[in-house]
Amino acid sequence: xxxxxxxxxxxxxxxxxxxxxxxxxxxxxxxxxxxxxxxxxxxxxxxxxxxxxxxxxxxxxxxxxxxxxxxxxxxxxxxxxxxxxxxxxxxxxxxxxxxxxxxxxxxxxxxxxxxxxxxxxxxxxxxxxxxxxxxxxxxxxxxxxxxxxxxxxxxxxxxxxxxxxxxxxxxxxxxxxxxxxxxxxxxxxxxxxxxxxxxxxxxxxxxxxxxxxxxxxxxxxxxxxxxxxxxxxxxxxxxxxxxxxxxxxxxxxxxxxxxxxxxxxxxxxxxxxxxxxxxxx
Ligand SMILES: C[S@@+](CC[C@H](N)C(=O)[O-])C[C@H]1O[C@@H](n2cnc3c(N)ncnc32)[C@H](O)[C@@H]1O
Numbered sequence: 001x002x003x004x005x006x007x008x009x010x011x012x013x014x015x016x017x018x019x020x021x022x023x024x025x026x027x028x029x030x031x032x033x034x035x036x037x038x039x040x041x042x043x044x045x046x047x048x049x050x051x052x053x054x055x056x057x058x059x060x061x062x063x064x065x066x067x068x069x070x071x072x073x074x075x076x077x078x079x080x081x082x083x084x085x086x087x088x089x090x091x092x093x094x095x096x097x098x099x100x101x102x103x104x105x106x107x108x109x110x111x112x113x114x115x116x117x118x119x120x121x122x123x124x125x126x127x128x129x130x131x132x133x134x135x136x137x138x139x140x141x142x143x144x145x146x147x148x149x150x151x152x153x154x155x156x157x158x159x160x161x162x163x164x165x166x167x168x169x170x171x172x173x174x175x176x177x178x179x180x181x182x183x184x185x186x187x188x189x190x191x192x193x194x195x196x197x198x199x200x201x202x203x204x205x206x207x208x209x210x211x212x213x214x215x216x217x218x219x220x221x222x223x224x225x226x227x228x229x230x231x232x233x234x235x236x237x238x239x240x241x242x243x244x245x246x247x248x249x250x251x252x253x254x255x256x257x258x259x260x261x262x263x264x265x266x267x268x269x270x271x272x273x274x275x276x277x278x279x280x281x
Contacts, residue, residue: 019048023063027051030070035083035152036211036233036241043086050085080154087153088232091122093172094129096227098275099256103130103223104137106254110222112144117221117248119210120229121149124160124195125169130225131199132177141202148221150208161205163195210241218247227276228258235266242267249280 019027027047028039039047055066058078070082094100107114114134118127127149135141151157164185170178170193181199185192210229224245230238245255246269255270255278257263263270263278270278 019044019051019063023051023067024048026064026067030067031083031086032234032237034079034211035086035209036237037083037086038232038234039086047086054081054085084153084155087151087156089122089153089156090228091125093125093170095126095172096259096276097172099225099227099277100129100133102254102275102277103133103256106223107134107137112138114138114145115221116147116223116225117216118147118149118225119208119245120226121151121157121160121205122153123156124149124163124205125165126225126227127160127203127205128163128181128195128199131202132173132181134202135181135198142198145202147203148206148216149203150206152207152209154207157205157207163200164189164192165195167191167193210244211237215244216248219250220248221253222250223254223256224249225256227256228261230263231258231261238263239266243269246270246280251280253280254278255280 024044024047031037031039051063051066055063058066060066060069070076070078116130116134118130121127127147130147134145134147138145149160151160170182173182178193181196182193183196185194226245230241233241242263249255254273257276257278259276261276264272269281271281273279
């Protein structure tokens with residue numbers, strides 16, 4: 001599907017295709033009910049450009065018509081483009097390094113099968129960091145170890161699946177791990193690296209909305225990563241998602257949150273263990 005190109009000029013768009021304040025609230029309501037993401041007022045200009053351009057591209061006379069069309073058609077493929085254009089995919093290899101040290105110690109205490117859910121995997125840096133940690137910490141990691149890496153954003157998860165990164169992106173990865181787990185691109189791919197199969201085969205990638213109805217069965221995972229994502233949700237949505245995470249974790253399982261996320265007062269299902277890591281109670 002054609003991604004939205006925010007760089008395109010909207011000056012050529014007819015006036016009626018632009019965003020009104022009412023349209024912004026309407027768009028924000030649709031986005032929040034679909035993906036949980038709260039669209040702050042400061043995003044109004046960006047949302048205006050994005051939605052006006054998209055409404056024009058798909059032949060709607062106004063942004064309001066475009067939003068009405070989405071609202072009337074919950075199964076429309078256009079939802080994918082709408083949601084993708086408002087996600088924030090900022091991520092990095094070994095972001096919040098202490099979590100990977102905690103994960104390494106934790107998995108050494110677990111019995112196989114060991115299963116990790118990376119539930120907002122963005123463009124893949126996080127699940128590949130988890131995979132490296134597991135390969136370095138669990139004996140015979142090719143057997144009984146799996147990672148499920150999901151995200152609502154279909155473009156991000158495709159990049160994750162491709163596993164191709166610039167040299168700049170892999171700067172946080174040590175030289176030793178770069179040699180073991182990445183191959184250097186040549187020719188057209190010079191300056192890029194590609195994840196080797198020893199990591200890739202540990203991970204199953206998929207599109208998954210944390211607000212969707214069907215969830216993984218109970219007691220499936222040893223650990224869940226949901227970092228720097230709930231910060232974009234309101235409190236009610238955070239509680240709902242946390243209460244759905246809890247039964248999918250095995251006894252003693254860990255939930256890894258982002259550095260500025262605090263779930264302590266939201267649910268009794270988890271107890272803070274320290275450094276934004278929660279244990280299922
Ligand atoms: C800022 S990134 C964080 C990536 C990674 N977890 C990290 O900490 O580096 C937030 C990710 O959450 C995803 N996301 C937002 N709403 C979501 C939802 N309802 N379900 C699943 N993923 C969602 C976005 O697409 C985005 O890739």
